Amino acid sequence: MKTMRMGLLGKKIGMTRIFKENVTIPITVIETGPCAVTKKKSPDKDGYGAIQIGFDECSEKKMTKPVAGQFQKSKVSPRRVLNEIRLSEDELAKYAIGQEIKVDSVFSAGDIIDVVGTSKGSGFTGVIKRHNFKSFKETHGTHEVKRHGGSIGAAFPQHVLKGTRMAGQHGNSRTTLQNLEIVEVRPDENLLFVKGSIPGAKGGYVMVKKAVKL
Amino acid sequence: MDTIKKIEKEFLKDRIEDFSIGDTLKVHLKIKEGTRERTQLFMGTLIARKGTGLNETITLRKISYSEGVERVLILHSPMVEKIEVVRKGQVRQAKLYYLRDKVGKKAKVKEKK
Known part of the structure; x- marks a missing residue:
């Protein structure tokens, strides 16, 4: 059973900072709705x-x-x-x-939300960037293979196991960030200020939903 | 980007005091202690000024009990109440990071006449 939670579609505008009670808060601006x-x-x-x-x-x-x-x-x-x-x-x-549906009818300041978007694509990427593998030593005799993945399996079972982490497409996939806080809602301009960053590039479409883990 | 600029404009200060690299500045900082608010002073040499708009910062360096102390302050933050120029400095560089490696008289900036 899927959880029923209201959400809205939006567009990532960009990031900036605002000040509240002498404290600086990093925010992402999302144009949400109508x-x-x-x-x-x-x-x-x-x-x-x-x-x-x-x-x-x-x-x-x-x-x-x-x-x-x-x-x-x-x-x-x-x-x-x-x-x-x-x-x-x-x-x-x-x-x-x-x-x-306007943004202020669904969200208000202080709400906890999840944001679903498409992450920035990095193209075909090696294992170091894609799976956080450790790279080889830069010195002490290492040559040619500083950023390789190493072994991909043992002699038995005579084939590479499914799901073995290798190089490939990185990013440009559906990504969800959970439990972000709404700092401010501006219904006149249809804007939503979310604390911290959200997936994707500027101008990318995102789905803003009420948090699932609350 | 226009939306971002519009938001940033609301938080920009109308006026920033006139000072340049090498000057000794006295900064009035609003500090909150529980419910009470008080002003703290920080005096030091301006060694760097970075960023634009809302992200503009200044770096102040001072020697406190023979230990170097540096503070990075956001210029447009409401925490920075007031900036006073105590002494004008005569410098050739835009960033005075070389002061970090100097001690004694060499770690001082000449006064501008």
Whole structure:
């Protein structure tokens, strides 16, 4: 059973610092919402209750005709990103198709949240950076193999075990950071100030959800 | 980036006192002790000024009981209440890190006439 927790889609704007009571706080600024409810899923019809929310308005030309048709059906202006949030039946009744959800209706200062985003891609990376392997000695006779992974297995079982850590694509994957604190909410500008850093590059889309471990 | 700049603008101080590298500064710092707030003074030579905007910092160095002490202060922090220039210094470098290795008279900055 998935936990039911409300969230919103947003865009990472960047990082800065603010001062509160003479103390400096590092913050990430996220442009959160307004998100429109584009679809509702009911337990009777679909087997589970959820709302689909859309964020970042864009032209209809940016999408394929089948996707554009969905927006015409729900009478919501086209949005670039869509995401589904599972909700309990009581919560589900609060939202109607076409409704715009503002940031202050979901989050307030002091809340603990999780942020899901796509981490910055590092491309094809060696084991030292990707899995924090130790590198070889720089001196004392080491040559050619300073950043190699070493052995990848023993003579038995005569094959390399599945999941053995090797070089490969690093980053550019779905990443969740848990238990971040909201420092401030600015409903006029749809901004959310989160203490610390969040995954991804500036301009990247993120999902802000209420914390699962609370 | 405009959004970030707009946020930073709210926290920037209107005016920063005029001083340059090598000057001896007296900084009034707001210190909170429990519920009471008091002002602490820190006097030292300005050996570095780094960063821009809200991230601008100054590094002050002083010799306290024959032990070198350095403090890095965020210029726009509300903790930094006031900065006074006690003595103008005559220097050639923008960063006076060489003072760390000097002792005695060589660890001093000449006064600007």
